[in-house]
Amino acid sequence: MSATAGHAESNPASRLGFQPGQVVQELGWDEDSDQELRESIEELTGTELADEDYDDVPDAVVLWFREDDGDLTDALVDATSAVDDGAPILLLTPKTGRPGYVEPSDIGEAAATAGLAQTSSFNASKDWSGSRLVTPKAARSGKR
Numbered sequence: 001m002s003a004t005a006g007h008a009e010s011n012p013a014s015r016l017g018f019q020p021g022q023v024v025q026e027l028g029w030d031e032d033s034d035q036e037l038r039e040s041i042e043e044l045t046g047t048e049l050a051d052e053d054y055d056d057v058p059d060a061v062v063l064w065f066r067e068d069d070g071d072l073t074d075a076l077v078d079a080t081s082a083v084d085d086g087a088p089i090l091l092l093t094p095k096t097g098r099p100g101y102v103e104p105s106d107i108g109e110a111a112a113t114a115g116l117a118q119t120s121s122f123n124a125s126k127d128w129s130g131s132r133l134v135t136p137k138a139a140r141s142g143k144r
Helices: 005-010 035-045 072-082 104-113
Strands: 024-027 060-064 088-094 117-123 128-134
Touching: 024 035, 024 072, 060 072, 072 088, 072 104, 088 104, 104 117, 104 128
Parallel strands: 024 060, 060 088
Antiparallel strands: 088 128, 117 128
């Protein structure tokens, strides 16, 4: 397959809503993270994924999380503090039957506790499932 416009449409990162020029911060990377998905995000955005030490505000966060990584709510709160209101957080967890699998009910509960709304779930790659989470704009603006 050549790197053509048709290839851009088949890029997994485009299905996830990434856009050229976006800065995407990656949290929770480990050797089991899907390298092909990571490279597709970098290819589409035209920038390398920013690491955990990035000290500016990214346009989106990719959070790799496994059951034994600690407290999911804490990880989501940390990810939320990195982005502006309304920016997406893509939570990637191992699929059912894979080491580190996280129950969907645990994801929903942690997201709600962290003040996030789950807008969609998706098949991110062969071994990873994804949840697109956003901070409801009204929730953090102080308005009631």
